[in-house]
Amino acid sequence: MSEQQNDPLIIAGRSFQSRLLIGTGKYRDLEETRLAIEASGAEIVTVAVRRTNLGQNPDEPNLLDVISPDKYTILPNTAGCFNAEDAIRTCMLARELMDGHDLVKLEVLGDQKTLYPNVVETIKAADVLVRDGFKVMVYTSDDPIVAKELESLGCVSIMPLGSMIGSGLGILNPHNINVIMEDCKVPVLVDAGVGTASEAAFAMEMGCEAVLMNSAIAGARNPMLMASAMRKAIEAGREAYLAGRMPRKKYASASSPMEGTIVSK
């Protein structure tokens, strides 16, 4: 128990109790967003940065009024950026928006159909952002060579996809994620692809430092209940990882003693 309690997630020198990071997209409204985040226990919450709709009602509630930066670590993302330049501009705007807070989630996408990371543009953007003082948590493919390159540029966390964003297909190449974890010293998080609680637990049992998800919760029939399920799955998976699973054996090994059984013949 003490091992579990004293087991913080450390990113860019900051310490977090929760290993579940969640997005704020695709919810029905801000109230559902708030309730799901509360149920998830997440401390790091991603947001997108978009042009302010100039025609809108100025009294309309603002996401950051509901998800207060005093209570949560806000992680602005560069979702929707398809080249390094747009991603860098978005991060600059995000830093200004968050009063100098410099932790960002970098994602540069390849195309609309797959939302697969464009790793060439991602590497370009990461290089500029790290030099500019940003703490970059980077969304990338499950390519170990690219992951290593992003780490050597100074990214504070490597976040390979489990499968395509919003697909809910789970972790399709756990072997690559394992290689990335072996090679990288900064925290490796699975970002994208997790569809249900067992997949989140699986990622944590593999030894991932945390999981970032959005659609699995927002797209559930009952997002609050799924947020709670994910919280437990992440905790269970982490504890199982720390506990160390039993070795797999080819044949049975009885749990009850074989001596003293009654025998007819």
Add this chain to the structure above:
Amino acid sequence: MLIQVNGDSLDVQEGASVADLIEQLGLGERRVAVELNLEIVPRSRHANTKLSEGDRVEVVHAIGGG
């Protein structure tokens, strides 16, 4: 004078500052970030940063995203 705000043309008073623009847009109370001709204008400089004809301004805020 005409400037571009978030891709649309907007008429602002000659000599208006970024702070005046934010006020004109009814965003005075909101948490927004401003970029002027690709450079960030920190909140502390909104009042003394003057706009010029043809300036390109981006005004952004945080919304839900993963």
